Amino acid sequence: MVRTTTHSTRLFLAAAGIGALAAAGSASVLAPANAQVHGLAAAQASTSTAYGVSASGNENKAAQPSVASDGEVKTASGSVSGMGWSASGITVKAGNGIAEATVANVVVAGKAIGSVSAKCADGAVSYAHGGAAPSDPKLKVSFGGGAGATIQILGAGDKVAQTITVAVVKCGKATVPPTNPPTNPPTGQPTGQPTGKPPGQPPTGTQKPTPKPGTTPQPAPTPQLQDGHHPVTG
Structure with a gap:
């Protein structure tokens, strides 16, 4: 055991x-x-996002206009203004693998900065601007690096009093939705043109019989006259 x-x-x-x-x-x-x-x-x-302008500091403004989408492209437009600055002609769009934000004109403290834009495609972001940073000791303007433009307004002691962020986008790689093939595809296609008649049915109309091989067709017999049935001659 x-x-x-x-x-x-x-x-x-x-x-x-x-x-x-x-x-x-x-x-x-x-x-x-x-x-x-x-x-x-x-x-x-992955969701694509885009917005035109946001502001923080002495005056806060949420990102606007803004859109977000991970599928169908969505768009928005508008203009935004704050204390001593404005951004006009804003258009934004976002969808599967793409995002764009364009601001036609930005003006800060009476100084025109011009157009600013940002684009994202399959996760890659690029920036562009049509103007230049103004020569003003109270303004700091930088292009790119996370936004189309970042503008800082300096206050007393050259401390940042207001920050304006222009044209911000984010996106991932575009995804392709799966396709489902048909479960029972047709196995073959009909050949020839339909005749509208059941198979094996003879064609319509009269046809003469075909003589058998090795035989000679005989002419039709001549009709014979019989008594009491003479033809009328006139």
């Missing part, structure tokens, strides 16, 4: 060890797969 119990215990421990190794192996296989699934979901959930 002791040997049997000891042997059974060893078998049980060995089986438990194999089960633990199998579970560990399954976990190591499932972990990368789950990571890939979560990564794919995150990539598919």
